[in-house]
Amino acid sequence: MGRPPCCDKQGVKKGPWTPEEDIVLVSYIQQQGPGNWRAVPANTGLLRCSKSCRLRWTNYLRPGIKRGNFTHHEEKMIIHLQALLGNRWAAIASYLPQRTDNDIKNHWNTHLKKKLNNHHHHHSSPATDLTADAAGDALFTTRGQWERRLQTDIQMAKQALKPPPPPLPAAESKAPHHQIPAYASSADNIARWLKEWNKNPPTNNPSRSSSSTVVDSGDNGGGKMNGAGLSESMDTLMSFDYFESSNSDGSPETSVFQGESEMDESEQLLPMKLLEEWLHGDAKDYYFADFTVDEKFKYDNLL
DNA sequence: AATGCACTCAACCGCCCAGGC
DNA sequence: TGCCTGGGCGGTTGAGTGCAT
Numbered sequence: 562m563g564r565p566p567c568c569d570k571q572g573v574k575k576g577p578w579t580p581e582e583d584i585v586l587v588s589y590i591q592q593q594g595p596g597n598w599r600a601v602p603a604n605t606g607l608l609r610c611s612k613s614c615r616l617r618w619t620n621y622l623r624p625g626i627k628r629g630n631f632t633h634h635e636e637k638m639i640i641h642l643q644a645l646l647g648n649r650w651a652a653i654a655s656y657l658p659q660r661t662d663n664d665i666k667n668h669w670n671t672h673l674k675k676k677l678n679n680h681h682h683h684h685s686s687p688a689t690d691l692t693a694d695a696a697g698d699a700l701f702t703t704r705g706q707w708e709r710r711l712q713t714d715i716q717m718a719k720q721a722l723k724p725p726p727p728p729l730p731a732a733e734s735k736a737p738h739h740q741i742p743a744y745a746s747s748a749d750n751i752a753r754w755l756k757e758w759n760k761n762p763p764t765n766n767p768s769r770s771s772s773s774t775v776v777d778s779g780d781n782g783g784g785k786m787n788g789a790g791l792s793e794s795m796d797t798l799m800s801f802d803y804f805e806s807s808n809s810d811g812s813p814e815t816s817v818f819q820g821e822s823e824m825d826e827s828e829q830l831l832p833m834k835l836l837e838e839w840l841h842g843d844a845k846d847y848y849f850a851d852f853t854v855d856e857k858f859k860y861d862n863l864l
Numbered sequence: 865a866a867t868g869c870a871c872t873c874a875a876c877c878g879c880c881c882a883g884g885c
Numbered sequence: 886t887g888c889c890t891g892g893g894c895g896g897t898t899g900a901g902t903g904c905a906t
């Protein structure tokens with residue numbers, strides 16, 4: 562016997578959300594705060610499953626999220642973090658402020674994986690084979706690799722037990738920190754969206770039309786890539802910093818995987834070490850320049 | 865202009881886990 | 886202790902869109 566569905570399927574609406582539904586959901590959350598999703602459909606009259614409400618909020622309506630137009634640096638971070646953490650998108654998303662796990666997952670599946678595959682086929686060499694997808698897919702195939710992963714998990718668990726960061730708006734603990742009043746920001750998005758909507762009423766795809774306007778796309782470094790930009794981006798993307806690392810002392814006390822001394826030396830994978838170095842190196846400061854103190858705190862604790 | 869195909873991404877599905885009873 | 890429920894996560898789907906022919 563399978564588990565019953567999270568909610569009664571009868572009378573539950575599925576598919577893209579309409580602007581009206583968005584407004585109902587946002588205004589409810591403005592008043593009540595997110596959480597207790599079970600109560601949301603009941604209290605709002607939305608004919609939606611509680612899960613659907615949560616998903617809509619966390620992946621779309623939540624204030625401060627940035628959609629699409631992944632910057633080059635974000636892509637690099639995703640690639641590195643994916644190599645480190647595997648397909649744990651929520652964990653990866655926690656290091657990319659403003660990005661949702663769903664967005665990152667989609668971007669990985671539709672863009673980055675492909676890019677890395679192409680690169681893999683065109684630059685097949687022992688060194689490059691260990692990067693990219695190959696690294697992501699094959700990283701944890703040995704006992705030592707599994708232990709590394711476990712260590713990462715332990716580190717993350719430790720983090721979770723640390724005292725919480727300075728208080729955030731009670732209703733939005735997972736939101737990025739540099740947007741100030743969570744709901745005001747969200748209401749602002751809706752207002753902006755409505756403005757757009759009045760100007761350009763959606764034809765037959767409300768979800769998509771809203772997706773391009775509700776949330777401020779922010780400054781993502783110049784919008785979509787043209788051909789040249791993509792090419793240039795790929796060059797840099799694939800260059801990584803793996804093989805430019807000069808201070809590879811590899812001291813155990815700075816390792817992500819502390820306590821792996823029992824590990825067979827032969828299991829020390831180059832990419833992992835290099836990733837580690839990269840994450841410890843200057844690149845970190847650069848990529849995390851926009852991070853808040855909390856986010857840096859969290860990141861540093863991972864290391 | 866019409867058609868087919870490939871791509872994108874919002875949303876759903878199913879599983880897992882933690883907490884409450 | 887075991888069951889139930891809510892919430893979270895990762896994988897997958899399919900409608901919409903854009904491009905090539």
